Amino acid sequence: MGISEKIDEIMLEMNRTQKNKATEYHLGLLKAKLARYRAELLEPEKKSKAGEGFDVSKAGYGRVALIGFPSVGKSTLLSKLTNTESSAASYEFTTLTAIPGVLEIDGAKVQLLDLPGIVEGASSGRGRGRQVIAVAKTADLVLMMLDVTKGPNQRRLLEIELEAVGLRLNQTRPDVILKPKTAGGITINNTVPLTKIDARSIQGVLGAYKMHNMDVMIREDITTDQFVDVVLGNRKYVPCLYCYNKIDAVSLEEVDRIAREPNTVVISCQADLNLDTLLKRIWQGIGLNRVYTKKRGERPDLGDPLIVKKDATIEQVCNSIHRSLSLKFKYALVWGKSSKFAPQPQKVGLQHVCAADDVVTICTKV
Numbered sequence: 001m002g003i004s005e006k007i008d009e010i011m012l013e014m015n016r017t018q019k020n021k022a023t024e025y026h027l028g029l030l031k032a033k034l035a036r037y038r039a040e041l042l043e044p045e046k047k048s049k050a051g052e053g054f055d056v057s058k059a060g061y062g063r064v065a066l067i068g069f070p071s072v073g074k075s076t077l078l079s080k081l082t083n084t085e086s087s088a089a090s091y092e093f094t095t096l097t098a099i100p101g102v103l104e105i106d107g108a109k110v111q112l113l114d115l116p117g118i119v120e121g122a123s124s125g126r127g128r129g130r131q132v133i134a135v136a137k138t139a140d141l142v143l144m145m146l147d148v149t150k151g152p153n154q155r156r157l158l159e160i161e162l163e164a165v166g167l168r169l170n171q172t173r174p175d176v177i178l179k180p181k182t183a184g185g186i187t188i189n190n191t192v193p194l195t196k197i198d199a200r201s202i203q204g205v206l207g208a209y210k211m212h213n214m215d216v217m218i219r220e221d222i223t224t225d226q227f228v229d230v231v232l233g234n235r236k237y238v239p240c241l242y243c244y245n246k247i248d249a250v251s252l253e254e255v256d257r258i259a260r261e262p263n264t265v266v267i268s269c270q271a272d273l274n275l276d277t278l279l280k281r282i283w284q285g286i287g288l289n290r291v292y293t294k295k296r297g298e299r300p301d302l303g304d305p306l307i308v309k310k311d312a313t314i315e316q317v318c319n320s321i322h323r324s325l326s327l328k329f330k331y332a333l334v335w336g337k338s339s340k341f342a343p344q345p346q347k348v349g350l351q352h353v354c355a356a357d358d359v360v361t362i363c364t365k366v
């Protein structure tokens, strides 16, 4: 039996099995098996690098990947927001490769990647789905584009495809540490009560991967699915923004309802509606901040911000100015939201975490 058939068989059995306390253990094992077969299914692709993904190098401060079913308006959006033209047409699969464009968000360049549409079954090899999903894994933000006229199921269908290849959208890495040992069996320690998984399921999942000696430290009330993710260790945790296009074609009530959903933005490429908001949300989603520098006794340089990760420390700020700056570092002064004494500045060390739009003066040893 091929791997695909094995996967189908397990899926069938999972659907047949009722979900309750008594079947929890059995379902856990099935999930572990399923994840392993899926990983195997993807394995050969990983080795033959040539056919995997699209050959586009990263550029700017981050990469946003446009993922969606055909003809939702991905290429139209790229042409609208960047200087790159990507052909758009009313037939499906107009776009057949990855087309990079550059977004300018208040002076910071961010790469926007137009991609072919994916179809249901993409994760198991249909169409160019796997190539597209491989690119999604390299993104700092997945911009999932949906056609507002196409009903509510499309979003879930796409999520299933992305999840099947190990992408985890808008989730954080579970707070679990696995320490393999050479003997002594499985030891489980948890710092919070576990309500969704028990010791037997944990042992069952580890057993399915032939992990018989392991210290397990759990610091979060995880599910069995999350534990399988930890054991596999190859999951990619990526933020996702759900972008509903073509709001020109539906009622205001409908638009209003969808716009209230979390991580969601509604737009119309054709009627130029809400594209500014989309850019702002992309900036927030990609997890970057601007930090301004100020020389002693001078005004801050507001025209030339540093672009840093959202939780960047003063050390990372130093590194983005000059590689050797942190070696000469004495202390820094910060003005802004991260200062304890705002609006007054705070004197801080290298480990201080900056906030958006902080102003920083770096003082060095002479």
Ligand SMILES: Nc1nc2c(ncn2[C@@H]2O[C@H](COP(=O)(O)OP(=O)(O)OP(=O)(O)O)[C@@H](O)[C@H]2O)c(=O)[nH]1
Pocket: 068, 069, 070, 071, 072, 073, 074, 075, 076, 077, 087, 088, 089, 090, 091, 092, 093, 094, 095, 096, 115, 116, 117, 118, 245, 246, 247, 248, 249, 267, 268, 269, 270, 271
């Ligand atoms: N009504 C309406 N139509 C739109 C909007 N944006 C794009 N379209 C139309 O939707 C169709 C598909 O647009 P594309 O940009 O080619 O879509 P795509 O997602 O790139 O499609 P593929 O490359 O085939 O996957 C075109 O006929 C566009 O004119 C919009 O905001 N409103």
Ligand SMILES: [K+]
Pocket: 070, 071, 072, 088, 089, 090, 091, 092, 093, 094, 095
């Ligand atoms: K199209």
Ligand SMILES: [Mg+2]
Pocket: 074, 075, 076, 087, 088, 094, 095, 114, 115, 116, 117
């Ligand atoms: Mg296209």
